[in-house]
Amino acid sequence: MSLSRPSTAFDSLAVEESFFDRERSKLIDEISAGFEELLGHTNVLNRKLEEVYGVGKEFTTVAALWGKFRELIKEQQTELAQSADVGVPGTGSTNFTSSVANKNTS
Numbered sequence: 001m002s003l004s005r006p007s008t009a010f011d012s013l014a015v016e017e018s019f020f021d022r023e024r025s026k027l028i029d030e031i032s033a034g035f036e037e038l039l040g041h042t043n044v045l046n047r048k049l050e051e052v053y054g055v056g057k058e059f060t061t062v063a064a065l066w067g068k069f070r071e072l073i074k075e076q077q078t079e080l081a082q083s084a085d086v087g088v089p090g091t092g093s094t095n096f097t098s099s100v101a102n103k104n105t106s
Contacts, residue, residue, distance in 0.1 A: 017025075
């Protein structure tokens with residue numbers, strides 16, 4: 001018995017398929033296989049996107065922490081800039097840079 005061709009015992013009883021019907025069946029099978037492959041790839045893509053989203057969610061707390069750190073540094077720089085007119089302690093002047101500039105010009 002050959003595996004490449006079905007049994008011919010009932011061939012005389014079966015209605016012979018036309019060329020169009022055979023080609024249509026073949027194309028339908030190819031399209032079905034293509035859709036199954038597409039569905040499989042779509043599922044893989046969906047899982048990968050969920051993984052990426054999960055990794056991104058893990059970094060939200062780290063990003064929030066760095067944002068708070070940045071705001072703290074920004075506040076400290078603003079405070080230092082505002083207190084720059086007071087001068088540097090121990091220099092004896094109200095503005096360290098102006099006293100240095102005055103000594104260099106004298």
